[in-house]
Amino acid sequence: MTAPQIGVLALQGAVAEHVRALAASGAEVRTVHRPAELEGLDGLVVPGGESTTMARLAAPVRLMEAVRERHDAGMAVFGTCAGLILLAESVADAEALEGFERIRGLDVRVRRNGYGSQLDSFTEDLAVAGLPGEEHPLSAVFIRAPLIEELGEGVEVLAASEVAGTQGTDGERSPVAVRQGRLLGASFHPELTEDTRLHQLFVEMAGGA
Numbered sequence: 001m002t003a004p005q006i007g008v009l010a011l012q013g014a015v016a017e018h019v020r021a022l023a024a025s026g027a028e029v030r031t032v033h034r035p036a037e038l039e040g041l042d043g044l045v046v047p048g049g050e051s052t053t054m055a056r057l058a059a060p061v062r063l064m065e066a067v068r069e070r071h072d073a074g075m076a077v078f079g080t081c082a083g084l085i086l087l088a089e090s091v092a093d094a095e096a097l098e099g100f101e102r103i104r105g106l107d108v109r110v111r112r113n114g115y116g117s118q119l120d121s122f123t124e125d126l127a128v129a130g131l132p133g134e135e136h137p138l139s140a141v142f143i144r145a146p147l148i149e150e151l152g153e154g155v156e157v158l159a160a161s162e163v164a165g166t167q168g169t170d171g172e173r174s175p176v177a178v179r180q181g182r183l184l185g186a187s188f189h190p191e192l193t194e195d196t197r198l199h200q201l202f203v204e205m206a207g208g209a
């Protein structure tokens, strides 16, 4: 079997760390800056960073639209943190993103910085459904993370956080890793630890699992 071809959207953000984690997970990896570079990819990671910056940088070459079209044609997409914001069907406080295309498609509503500011960044051990060695928690790093406020019917929750968002989810566990068909989303930064199991799950998904 040939290795799944996975791209990392490389406009801004945590690109190199995703490349390393994907390569360690058996993928053939390349960075993507332009629509033509999406050709032939089985999957694309949209990294964390700053969603507004990425949306602005993508606009002149219509990269968000191109990713959406490739996803419609079968490419899997994994959005982490800012990448999740770009993948979400709806953003609660979208003023800063207004007028800019996003990928969309993942049937969730997110709130940017929904766990608070940089100072409220945290690490949490999560149980994630469907990972190899599921009984070992995944150490998840949250940095100005988006809060998933609402989920559509077809969205499966793989992990939830004990930490409540700043608005509306008091006392409830908030979903922080979700899957809907060939879309995967995480509020946190899976590329910042040595644990590559979520990347492995995505590489398998993109390869047809």
Ligand SMILES: NC(=O)CC[C@H](N)C(=O)O
Residues within 6 Å of the ligand: 047, 048, 049, 050, 051, 052, 080, 081, 082, 083, 085, 112, 113, 143, 144, 145, 146
């Ligand atoms: N670490 C991150 O990716 C932060 C995301 C950032 N708060 C945004 O809105 O894009």
